[in-house]
Amino acid sequence: MKRSELNFLEPRRQAQAAIAIFIYKFVVRILRAAWPILLVFLFRSNKEQSNTELLMNATVVIGGLFSLGVSVVAYFRYFFHLEADQLVIQKGVFNRSLTKLPFERIQNLYIEQNVLHRLLGVVSLRVDSAGSSGHEVTIDALERKDAEAMRAYVLEQKREEAQERAGLDPEAPERNAPVAQSLVLRLSFEDLLRIGVTQNHLATAGVIVGTVFGFLFTVAGAFEQDLVKTLIERWPMLQPGFWGFLILAAILFVVAFFLTLVRTVTQHYDLQFFESREGFQLKAGLFNRREASMQKRKIQLIRWTDNPLRRLLGLFRVSIHQAISGSERAAEQISIPGCKSVQVDDVVHSSFAGSAEAAFRGHSISKAYFIWYIRFMLLPAVIFGALGYFLQEPRFALPAIGFPVLGGLYLWAYQQRFRLWLSPEYLKTSEGVLGRTITLLPVYKVQSIRIRQSFFQRRRDLASVELYTAGGSVRVPFLPLGLARALQDYVLYRVESRGEDWM
Amino acid sequence: MSLEELPSVAEVEWQGLDKAYLRVDLIGLWLFRLGVLGVFLAYTFFAEGFPPVVRWSIAGLWVFLLLMTTVLRYLGFRIKGYAVRQHDLMYRRGLLFRSVTVVPFTRIQHSEVEQGVIERQFGLSSLSVFTAGGSQSDLVIPGLKREDAERIRNFLSQKVAADEEE
Known part of the structure; x- marks a missing residue:
């Protein structure tokens, strides 16, 4: 990309569609904040309005119109452009703000499209700068070709900078060769259905229960009466009972099942995963089309997970973590829901040079893990047992015995199956009882390491180790103290002895 | 080695x-x-x-x-303490649940000296050290004399700058 071809070197506005997007954002914000009020408004309109109510309504309407005006003005006062080494954004209606984001601070640029963007034929460009959450920048509406050119330009500048720092000739011939991308993986509709079936439906059920209760509480609050009570009084068949509960649970499960299915399909629709020499790119989504790209040298750790259902199909969920701002924000990581074992190996080995040949040595964790945590399972057993005894309720024996037995089995299996694998350059953990989660990271990516010892562990010369990278962390519980310290010493030696670019 | x-x-x-x-x-x-x-x-x-x-x-x-x-x-x-080593900063705490955290200088993004209301009455400061990404791996060393905190902060920023030069 030549500088002269770029049309964003002078301060300019966004595509005009941005006005529509600003207004849309505004309406969504209002609806989200005030929908109970609007509901009350709709259902009580037949009542006589008192003067105070009228005044309140007028205030709401005027406030609304005012904010709407502000949204429109905001568009005309939003300018952005690129300078030699930074992105500059001027914005603000009442308080003008000037944001300068040097390219070296920029971690990545994401092109995103929600339904509205697709209708208007524009994209939004989100600029992520690691380390400073709340300071990231989004340009709401751009022509796709502009957004792509901008992203390419910034990434190119960053690469040149990095090469100059590394002392390489920035005009090296290979750089000008077109970046060859190969399609690693594409999920068809059938693939997505299969993956959707193997998702965690219980999690969705939990979310549904939470949402429904939240909704009921909010509505009840707005109408100042107990909606559930009213409903039950009107329809006595809603009275809770054993069969009712069972039917409700069945319905909940079916709804949860279909919701996860639909969500999986829409979220990952037509997922395409590309690999080039420098990095990966992912495109997916039916309504909100998401494009994420990631440079290989920025990858901090890779994690892949299966569960019993997925194991039958030989599929893993793979997530590739890079440095992100704020806490673990899933949206910025590349995540592929259905990857075959061979493809996982490909991704891992091409991201982390030499990981295919790495000679790993395995270590188990101490059985004391079981001894420590089983105590927490015994506590509910004692409580239920005591309650059952005093209330003369033999049914309490079920949880009193169930907790320690099931919990104990889980703990025992977890301790038996946990493995820490170490090689000079890589660290890998494998954990899980029903499914298995494997995490792999290059040792030099570690940016902080913590050894924890409870009084229980100190008596037995054991320790837990936590390793943090800029893209996520790994925890290894109950290692022998000697091994934990040797690991800490080695990781620090490896990180400190060479000044690699780790992020 | x-x-x-x-x-x-x-x-x-x-x-x-x-x-x-x-x-x-x-x-x-x-x-x-x-x-x-x-x-x-x-x-x-x-x-x-x-x-x-x-x-x-x-x-x-x-x-x-x-x-x-x-x-x-x-x-x-008496368990709480810190150590500035040649290449990293360490902090130890916890009587029943002890933890030792180490952050290498090369992985520090920036550092700050802060002072709370009560700390100010005693002339003390806290040193916060930030790494990239999440906040889990950030480190705070409380209970430093103002001058000590400033000195360590200056030392850290020199180290961080020197690493970027290399």
Whole structure:
């Protein structure tokens, strides 16, 4: 990309569609904040309005119109452009703000499209700068070709900078060769259905229960009466009972099942995963089309997970973590829901040079893990047992015995199956009882390491180790103290002895 | 180089925190806990029909826990300490649950010296060290003399700048 071809070197506005997007954002914000009020408004309109109510309504309407005006003005006062080494954004209606984001601070640029963007034929460009959450920048509406050119330009500048720092000739011939991308993986509709079936439906059920209760509480609050009570009084068949509960649970499960299915399909629709020499790119989504790209040298750790259902199909969920701002924000990581074992190996080995040949040595964790945590399972057993005894309720024996037995089995299996694998350059953990989660990271990516010892562990010369990278962390519980310290010493030696670019 | 020859975290000379920090810590603890207790008592006095037995047993339990915490903080104070090594910064804490955190200089994004209201009365500061990504791996060393905190901060920023030059 030549500088002269770029049309964003002078301060300019966004595509005009941005006005529509600003207004849309505004309406969504209002609806989200005030929908109970609007509901009350709709259902009580037949009542006589008192003067105070009228005044309140007028205030709401005027406030609304005012904010709407502000949204429109905001568009005309939003300018952005690129300078030699930074992105500059001027914005603000009442308080003008000037944001300068040097390219070296920029971690990545994401092109995103929600339904509205697709209708208007524009994209939004989100600029992520690691380390400073709340300071990231989004340009709401751009022509796709502009957004792509901008992203390419910034990434190119960053690469040149990095090469100059590394002392390489920035005009090296290979750089000008077109970046060859190969399609690693594409999920068809059938693939997505299969993956959707193997998702965690219980999690969705939990979310549904939470949402429904939240909704009921909010509505009840707005109408100042107990909606559930009213409903039950009107329809006595809603009275809770054993069969009712069972039917409700069945319905909940079916709804949860279909919701996860639909969500999986829409979220990952037509997922395409590309690999080039420098990095990966992912495109997916039916309504909100998401494009994420990631440079290989920025990858901090890779994690892949299966569960019993997925194991039958030989599929893993793979997530590739890079440095992100704020806490673990899933949206910025590349995540592929259905990857075959061979493809996982490909991704891992091409991201982390030499990981295919790495000679790993395995270590188990101490059985004391079981001894420590089983105590927490015994506590509910004692409580239920005591309650059952005093209330003369033999049914309490079920949880009193169930907790320690099931919990104990889980703990025992977890301790038996946990493995820490170490090689000079890589660290890998494998954990899980029903499914298995494997995490792999290059040792030099570690940016902080913590050894924890409870009084229980100190008596037995054991320790837990936590390793943090800029893209996520790994925890290894109950290692022998000697091994934990040797690991800490080695990781620090490896990180400190060479000044690699780790992020 | 074999594993045995590596500099070991097991043989670190720990620098204790400034003695005044114990007082800062305990004053903060008591102010907060007694404040909560005060609000609770005020509320239950005005709320009708709150049984006094329940009120006083909750208050008693609260004070007992406060005394326990005070003892633990007092004993835990001598565990707290930091070490500035050749290539990294270490911090140790925890009486019952001990933790030792190490952040290599090369992985520090930036550092700050902060001073709370109570700390200021005793001329103490805290040093916060930030790494990239999440906040999990950030490190805070409290209870440093203002000058010490500034000195370490300057030392760190020199180190960080020197690493970027290389």
